[in-house]
Amino acid sequence: MECNQPKPLIILIGPMGAGKTTIGKLLAQQLGFTFYDSDQEIERVSGASISWIFEKEGEVGFRQRETRVLDKLTQLDHIVLATGGGAVTIAENHHFLKRGIIIYLRAEVDIQYERTCRDRNRPLLQIDNPKQKLTELFCKRDPIYQQLANITIVTGHSSPKKMVHDILLQLQDANITV
Ligand SMILES: Nc1ncnc2c1ncn2[C@@H]1O[C@H](COP(=O)(O)OP(=O)(O)O)[C@@H](O)[C@H]1O
């Protein structure tokens, strides 16, 4: 028997503020899947906040924890997994992410900034010029997001509900059944 269907595991990638956590939750509800967020899972298993981990272990320590969590969560199915914006920067993670259907939520830097500037929980942005940092990260990471994605959804100012609708339509158009 031929089996071309990917396993029902949806993975959201994209920059900080693209809406991965917000849209992931809604999409999971809509599909009747369980929602996971890799940052929330890191906090749960380590019993520490993302900020604390960055402070004590640096970004390197955080990335090691993130890789372990991504390997574990991508072995599940019938889940929607929202990743952190930097998950794609570690080559080893690509193998784990490719276990699922990868959806890139693409957002312009201005939108990323609007949605993250009041939040203190993103250590990489607690600096004098977070917008410049978002720009630098986007330049480096956008090609990687694009290369990994099965589907790209441009967020613009669409509501989360509309984003979920667009994702489901694009999955249908690409003949991907989940
Ligand atoms: N499509 C959207 N429209 C308006 N606000 C949004 C949208 N998506 C996310 N947000 C808001 O932007 C902020 C960051 O969203 P979040 O889901 O945490 O992004 P990410 O996980 O990609 O970093 C949150 O306050 C969220 O409510």
Ligand SMILES: O=C(O)C1=C[C@@H](OP(=O)(O)O)[C@@H](O)[C@H](O)C1
């Ligand atoms: O882009 C990044 O490197 C990061 C993004 C964050 O997740 P969100 O993309 O959900 O904000 C979180 O994993 C951490 O602060 C690092």
Ligand SMILES: [Mg+2]
């Ligand atoms: Mg998030």
